[in-house]
Amino acid sequence: MRTVDIELKYPVTVDGHEYKKLSMRAPKVRDQIVAQKASGKEEMELTLFANLCEITPDVLEELELADYSQLHSAYHDFLS
Numbered sequence: 001m002r003t004v005d006i007e008l009k010y011p012v013t014v015d016g017h018e019y020k021k022l023s024m025r026a027p028k029v030r031d032q033i034v035a036q037k038a039s040g041k042e043e044m045e046l047t048l049f050a051n052l053c054e055i056t057p058d059v060l061e062e063l064e065l066a067d068y069s070q071l072h073s074a075y076h077d078f079l080s
Helices: 029-036 041-053 057-062 065-079
Strands: 003-014 017-025
Touching: 003 057, 003 065, 017 041, 017 065, 029 041, 041 057, 041 065
Parallel strands: none
Antiparallel strands: 003 017
């Protein structure tokens, strides 16, 4: 399985666990289906990225936008 490690520029701590990097795996069709069941566009993307990184959406909500942008780039790299 293809994966990419994303070093966070601004680590976050959620529920006592510090996240300095996230690993994202390549998306599959089933990931898209699960994410589409989320209620809105924002929730859909959070659900998708959380599943691909095997973390809770709470972690993503704490990321600075610079780090969240890195997730977008990694995701789009998988699609090309």
